[in-house]
Amino acid sequence: xxxxxxxxxxxxxxxxxxxxxxxxxxxxxxxxxxxxxxxxxxxxxxxxxxxxxxxxxxxxxxxxxxxxxxxxxxxxxxxxxxxxxxxxxxxxxxxxxxxxxxxxxxxxxxxxxxxxxxxxxxxxxxxxxxxxxxxxxxxxxxxxxxxxxxxxxxxxxxxxxxxxxxxxxxxxxxxxxxxxxxxxxxxxxxxxxxxxxxxxxxxxxxxxxxxxxxxxxxxxxxxxxxxxxxxxxxxxxxxxxxxxxxxxxxxxxxxxxxxxxxxxxxxxxxxxxxxxxxxxxxxxxxxxxxxxxxxxxxxxxxxxxxxxxxxxxxxxxxx
Amino acid sequence: xxxxxxxxxxxxxxxxxxxxxxxxxxxxxxxxxxxxxxxxxxxxxxxxxxxxxxxxxxxxxxxxxxxxxxxxxxxxxxxxxxxxxxxxxxxxxxxxxxxxxxxxxxxxxxxxxxxxx
Numbered sequence: 077x078x079x080x081x082x083x084x085x086x087x088x089x090x091x092x093x094x095x096x097x098x099x100x101x102x103x104x105x106x107x108x109x110x111x112x113x114x115x116x117x118x119x120x121x122x123x124x125x126x127x128x129x130x131x132x133x134x135x136x137x138x139x140x141x142x143x144x145x146x147x148x149x150x151x152x153x154x155x156x157x158x159x160x161x162x163x164x165x166x167x168x169x170x171x172x173x174x175x176x177x178x179x180x181x182x183x184x185x186x187x188x189x190x191x192x193x194x195x196x197x198x199x200x201x202x203x204x205x206x207x208x209x210x211x212x213x214x215x216x217x218x219x220x221x222x223x224x225x226x227x228x229x230x231x232x233x234x235x236x237x238x239x240x241x242x243x244x245x246x247x248x249x250x251x252x253x254x255x256x257x258x259x260x261x262x263x264x265x266x267x268x269x270x271x272x273x274x275x276x277x278x279x280x281x282x283x284x285x286x287x288x289x290x291x292x293x294x295x296x297x298x299x300x301x302x303x304x305x306x307x308x309x310x311x312x313x314x315x316x317x318x319x320x321x322x323x324x325x326x327x328x329x330x331x332x333x334x335x336x337x338x339x340x341x342x343x344x345x346x347x348x349x350x351x352x353x354x355x356x357x358x359x360x361x362x363x364x365x366x367x368x369x370x371x372x373x374x375x376x377x378x379x380x381x382x383x384x385x386x387x388x389x390x391x392x393x394x395x
Numbered sequence: 396x397x398x399x400x401x402x403x404x405x406x407x408x409x410x411x412x413x414x415x416x417x418x419x420x421x422x423x424x425x426x427x428x429x430x431x432x433x434x435x436x437x438x439x440x441x442x443x444x445x446x447x448x449x450x451x452x453x454x455x456x457x458x459x460x461x462x463x464x465x466x467x468x469x470x471x472x473x474x475x476x477x478x479x480x481x482x483x484x485x486x487x488x489x490x491x492x493x494x495x496x497x498x499x500x501x502x503x504x505x506x507x508x509x510x511x512x
Binding site: 374375383385 | 409412413416417420421434438
């Protein structure tokens with residue numbers, strides 16, 4: 077059985093357990109959030125041993141060279157000696173520029189662009205020494221020069237409600253990133269793009285759409301935003317304007333329930349996509365939102381012909 | 396030259412995996428086995444399987460095959476479905492009948508392991 081050496085102690089790794097599980101169980105305070113290899117808040121540093129490759133998936137070249145790894149995704153078969161990474165080394169401070177309300181339940185936070193990023197990537201915000209929350213980037217660095225986040229306020233949510241509501245313009249947030257590969261990346265400017273998301277899955281898609289246009293994408297771009305009710309939609313005016321100005325862009329809002337209050341489609345998003353795109357061959361697809369949504373639509377788009385590496389995903393994981 | 400080399404090595408296998416996986420998911424005889432599996436993990440397994448079937452460098456063993464399929468209650472129909480989808484994938488990629496026959500023979504050689512016989 078492999079052992080984890082940490083702070084002069086050795087802990088046996090139970091079958092199927094990660095380094096993070098093992099150290100948490102032993103009573104150590106290791107920061108973590110998603111436990112699915114996405115948020116990178118559980119990064120640790122290797123001192124001795126060799127790491128399973130999946131524990132470094134998605135890390136930057138520099139991070140890999142430094143021996144950083146995600147402790148949640150690290151299930152080694154041989155002994156490892158590991159150390160904690162000081163959060164200060166992972167994060168930078170960024171000042172809040174604006175806070176406003178996009179609809180009843182969604183806040184828009186704009187922060188100073190303290191690093192380079194690509195629209196559709198995400199950052200983790202450190203709320204305290206052990207807690208982070210991840211949000212996708214809705215802005216375009218070259219156009220906006222700020223970081224824009226769309227935050228769904230969940231009643232009593234640690235970050236979105238309790239913490240966010242107390243924030244003021246000028247406050248500094250500790251942020252880590254940018255992370256992720258769900259970005260506008262094609263050599264073929266005439267490729268058809270399908271962007272589909274639910275809820276604040278719109279945030280990365282809004283960024284990717286505007287980035288694609290900024291980079292001169294000429295092929296058709298269809299943004300499909302889904303929600304339970306028509307009143308959940310946001311940035312409707314802005315998106316309709318983008319579609320009006322760019323003939324290759326089509327924006328569709330589709331709600332499961334529509335109380336006759338807005339000009340959106342009513343129905344099932346999956347069915348709508350299937351009807352509009354019986355074939356997704358040669359298309360590039362972007363899917364953003366909850367895991368179940370992405371899993372279902374990814375399979376549907378793959379079966380309809382899209383290549384696996386042409387389906388980009390930004391999966392929202394519960395914090 | 397192995398079929399693996401003839402087809403173009405690892406890169407060609409990636410393309411073949413997408414075609415093969417799509418056919419498997421669309422096949423009512425076997426698609427339900429894949430409802431809850433992670434697509435990326437499954438694609439990686441299929442890549443290993445195809446690499447073996449095409450005679451490429453692989454570390455596939457009968458024991459892996461047996462272990463992976465043991466609890467699935469598979470029968471001849473399921474096995475045949477996979478082989479048919481594999482053959483159809485190769486046809487789509489322009490592989491000759493003769494080479495397809497060779498791949499089918501490799502697949503047949505792991506049948507007992509897959510069906511846990």
